[in-house]
């Protein structure tokens with residue numbers, strides 16, 4: 129879900145003297161860089177890149193050739209390398225980010241995880257509709273390469289988002305963004321959020337816990353983590369292969385796997401002990417693996433014929 133952590137807006141503090149002001153101005157470029165490098169919501173960069181890295185390992189030669197051709201001009205021309213592009217639009221193209229911000233998630237009705245396009249995705253403005261629309265663009269060889277390249281980059285990202293349970297929740301708390309969590313963690317936050325980290329407890333929200341901490345606390349590099357996940361029996365699960373099913377699965381996991389430290393998200397602030405991330409990591413890794421496998425299948429089907 130595309131939301132900034134609230135503390136990003138206040139992390140620089142307010143200098144009380146001109147000397148402090150000068151120091152702050154000198155620091156400004158560094159602070160801006162840190163802010164840009166900060167994780168934006170949706171699986172953190174690590175989660176999205178893992179989905180891309182896993183999918184890349186399972187492309188057919190035909191799909192691999194077309195992926196290579198479409199991504200040839202990218203700074204990192206791999207599926208992992210473009211996996212967070214949809215989130216980076218926030219800074220590089222705010223108008224386009226605004227126009228696409230609803231493509232990162234789908235809101236289900238409370239009490240049920242039945243996907244119906246008219247209710248959950250009017251005008252295709254949700255993660256399910258975005259996956260379907262971008263797949264159609266990628267499949268259409270009559271489209272300009274630029275449109276198909278962007279469609280590929282969107283797909284890598286949104287297949288990941290559809291598998292993050294809190295991106296398809298039925299609860300009325302913006303995918304856990306409004307559910308505050310005091311998380312016991314040894315993982316120090318990045319600079320912009322450090323003012324909310326005291327004595328090993330991070331003031332955050334459930335959405336961020338899932339985007340960032342559950343996988344991040346494993347402490348592995350992208351390469352090591354991808355190799356570790358790919359070494360397990362593959363594929364993780366064959367069915368299903370449609371975006372509405374992926375989102376409905378995610379929605380059901382919110383309750384069945386007890387993602388909320390308290391029942392049904394009440395009260396709206398909870399403590400999560402150091403065991404929270406450990407307890408849920410297996411599920412997060414399973415969703416990453418399923419997303420990686422299904423993304424590979426989707427691309428293999430969509431890019432089956434070479435022109």
Ligand SMILES: [Zn+2]
Nearest residue numbers: 129170232289
């Ligand atoms: Zn996203």
